[in-house]
Amino acid sequence: MEKRSFKVDIAVIMSVVIIGAILVAVFFMTRSPGKTVIVSVEGKTVATYPLDEDRDEWITGREGKNRLVIKDGAARIEEADCPDLLCVKQGSISNVNESIVCLPHRITVRVAGESESATETFDAVAR
Numbered sequence: 001m002e003k004r005s006f007k008v009d010i011a012v013i014m015s016v017v018i019i020g021a022i023l024v025a026v027f028f029m030t031r032s033p034g035k036t037v038i039v040s041v042e043g044k045t046v047a048t049y050p051l052d053e054d055r056d057e058w059i060t061g062r063e064g065k066n067r068l069v070i071k072d073g074a075a076r077i078e079e080a081d082c083p084d085l086l087c088v089k090q091g092s093i094s095n096v097n098e099s100i101v102c103l104p105h106r107i108t109v110r111v112a113g114e115s116e117s118a119t120e121t122f123d124a125v126a127r
Helices: 002-030
Strands: 036-041 044-050 055-060 065-071 074-080 099-102 107-112
Touching: 036 055, 036 065, 044 055, 074 099, 074 107
Parallel strands: none
Antiparallel strands: 036 044, 036 107, 055 065, 065 074, 099 107
């Protein structure tokens, strides 16, 4: 009885590891590099920048400002005057649908693909 349950345990563990490895591989293989960065303040698009041009911009949000830096095909918030600085700690983004959010300032920075514009994507549809 003990050997049988040990074999079943090993089979279950190996199955979970294999499925996990497949999911991780699919995740990394389906990522695609972005072409543009879409900046939104309070849900409204205020700017669109290409990722292949280096840029340093200040974005004015609801209660403060954030410094967006685009360099070497990646975008990041380098400075912000919000209290928690979580947007700065999120690091760089460069793949389609990655985003940086500053909740206190209501600023969103999102990477889009080459055929995508700010008005073509929807998170949800409500009636």
